[in-house]
Amino acid sequence: MSALTVKGLNKKYEKFELKDVTFHLDEGYIMGFIGSNGAGKTTTLKAILNMIQINGGEVHVFGQDFSQNEMILKQDIGYMLGGVDFYIKKKIKTITDVVKRFYTNWDDDVYNSYKERFNLDEDKKISELSDGMKVKYSLTLALSHNAKLFILDEPTSGLDPVARDNLLELFQELVEDGKRSILFSTHITSDLEKCADYITYINNGEIIESSTKEDLINSYRIVKGSLKSLQEIKEPFISYKTNAFGFSGLIRTDDLKTHEDISVEAPNLEDIMIYYAKRENKDD
Amino acid sequence: MIDIIISNTSDKPIYQQLFEQISSQIIKGELKGNVGLPPIRTAAKELRISIITVKKAWEDLERHGFIYTIVGKGCFVAELSDEELINKRNEMISSNMERDIKYYKEIGLSREEMIALVNKQF
Numbered sequence: 001m002s003a004l005t006v007k008g009l010n011k012k013y014e015k016f017e018l019k020d021v022t023f024h025l026d027e028g029y030i031m032g033f034i035g036s037n038g039a040g041k042t043t044t045l046k047a048i049l050n051m052i053q054i055n056g057g058e059v060h061v062f063g064q065d066f067s068q069n070e071m072i073l074k075q076d077i078g079y080m081l082g083g084v085d086f087y088i089k090k091k092i093k094t095i096t097d098v099v100k101r102f103y104t105n106w107d108d109d110v111y112n113s114y115k116e117r118f119n120l121d122e123d124k125k126i127s128e129l130s131d132g133m134k135v136k137y138s139l140t141l142a143l144s145h146n147a148k149l150f151i152l153d154e155p156t157s158g159l160d161p162v163a164r165d166n167l168l169e170l171f172q173e174l175v176e177d178g179k180r181s182i183l184f185s186t187h188i189t190s191d192l193e194k195c196a197d198y199i200t201y202i203n204n205g206e207i208i209e210s211s212t213k214e215d216l217i218n219s220y221r222i223v224k225g226s227l228k229s230l231q232e233i234k235e236p237f238i239s240y241k242t243n244a245f246g247f248s249g250l251i252r253t254d255d256l257k258t259h260e261d262i263s264v265e266a267p268n269l270e271d272i273m274i275y276y277a278k279r280e281n282k283d284d
Numbered sequence: 285m286i287d288i289i290i291s292n293t294s295d296k297p298i299y300q301q302l303f304e305q306i307s308s309q310i311i312k313g314e315l316k317g318n319v320g321l322p323p324i325r326t327a328a329k330e331l332r333i334s335i336i337t338v339k340k341a342w343e344d345l346e347r348h349g350f351i352y353t354i355v356g357k358g359c360f361v362a363e364l365s366d367e368e369l370i371n372k373r374n375e376m377i378s379s380n381m382e383r384d385i386k387y388y389k390e391i392g393l394s395r396e397e398m399i400a401l402v403n404k405q406f
């Protein structure tokens with residue numbers, strides 16, 4: 001079953017737009033949402049959650065139209081968009097007491113277990129929390145009401161490597177029973193190399209790819225060779241770089257024909273992002 | 285229990301590492317017939333790799349006849365006779381050997397020279 005279906009989402013701003021953002025996430029899987037700063041990740045997540053007015057498109061959660069059933073469906077969604085930065089002079093305890101009342105399935109035991117896991121001190125004020133702690137508190141709120149779908153914007157930002165690793169492990173625990181699904185954005189691609197099943201890649205407001213991580217990696221190749229062999233390659237590069245000793249470029253695997261004197265290797269997610277970003281700059 | 289060691293720096297894709305390690309344990313008889321494999325999602329969580337990677341490895345193992353699936357119960361090691369095990373082993377080796385021999389031929393090694401070298405190295 002589909003946990004989340006996004007169809008043709010459009011949002012126009014003066015200098016930026018989301019163009020026909022379309023993808024879907026099956027129940028029980030982890031999807032990483034990647035793209036560089038300003039590519040439209042947060043805007044997309046906000047549009048999905050109906051937190052900004054869209055100019056067109058549809059969002060379905062567990063097969064139901066989100067705009068029609070927002071209040072009910074939000075009970076099943078755990079979301080975080082940045083750390084908690086409201087009522088900064090209030091204690092964590094006080095804010096939790098307010099938030100829990102919105103959720104019929106709020107579970108104090110779950111909340112307490114995450115509070116312990118993340119070492120949260122309930123008597124601290126929001127203003128006294130470090131950036132990492134704010135993220136952890138925000139996550140705790142998202143995780144404590146038995147949600148089935150998690151939509152998390154940069155949940156690993158501000159976390160040290162150990163905390164980040166722990167969080168990714170937690171994500172895998174959450175999806176183990178196959179009933180919960182996670183969509184999370186990040187620009188730290190190493191977060192995804194291990195745990196993500198699907199990757200959706202957004203660039204300049206447009207979805208470039210949305211597929212399994214393996215398929216995404218397999219559909220591109222890094223090609224390297226001498227400057228002389230670069231002249232002979234006629235296939236379309238996404239983009240390429242040259243230096244004094246040769247060139248390296250990103251190419252779609254389908255476009256690749258064999259040439260002598262070039263080396264071909266699989267890219268990682270970061271390579272794909274870097275070469276696409278380079279293409280944008282070339283167009284300017 | 286099955287021993288699996290995943291390397292994140294290896295050139296080999298992770299599903300292939302899984303496939304090779306499990307299939308070789310079956311061929312060597314360390315994993316006996318009808319032993320249950322861990323559920324896909326549990327294996328993914330324990331190994332800290334994606335669910336789809338494990339799924340792909342399990343599917344490859346099934347396609348090559350190393351494991352079988354009972355719907356609702358999971359995957360189990362296939363019961364293979366000694367002869368079948370040897371056949372499977374030879375199958376696995378021959379694809380590697382083909383590649384190696386092609387390389388030897390390319391650099392101009394004769395059959396006799398190759399065998400002599402293999403004897404020396406083994």
